[in-house]
Amino acid sequence: MSLTQVFLGLGSNIERETHLLAGLDALAGFLQDMRCSAVFESQPVGIKSGPFFNLVVSAFTDLPLMELDRRLKFIEADNGRYAPDRKGLPLDIDVLLYGDLVGNFDGLILPRAEILKNAFVLWPLSLMAPERVHPLAGQDFATLWREAQIDQVLAPAAFEWRGRQLTPPELG
Secondary structure, eight states, X not given: OOOEEEEEEEEESSSHHHHHHHHHHHHHTTOEEEEEOOEXXXXXXXXXXXXXXXXXXXXXXXXXXXXXXXXXXXXXXXTTTTOTTOOSOSOEEEEEEETTOOEEETTEEESOTHHHHOHHHHHHHHHHOTTOBOTXXXXXXXXXXXXXXXXXOEEEEOOEETTEESSOGGGO
16 A cells, blocks of 8 residues: 555643653554644633644644544543543644545545644644645645744743654744
């Protein structure tokens, strides 16, 4: 089976480091050529909670879209996402892009609308794939970020995974 490039958005506002590290480790178990963006701290959007850590992951998979999404839900569940007594969001993993797919796939809408709405998605995407063109907006992510008028404050956050600093010092 051929490989498809995917971009995933990850976020956490509870034990942020612990849950993001667990999520990254789980993803590394079945994704290929996985690369991580810088990690950003952001204020919550649409919910009342403490600040989030967010990042974007680029990888390749041979999984069909719905199987990938199913596995992401299992990883979220393993980190307490669906626990009835949870406070906040331990781990959220969203498919942002799956190859060049555009449309509604059993309720999963691609490309994910949050790409153009949330700085904590668009900025890391613009750093990881500056020349990649958003399939609906028709502009590359670097241009979209440069021209974005998103009223959100982000701060690069020091974060290490598997002995590698994900956020370069020059972003700080």
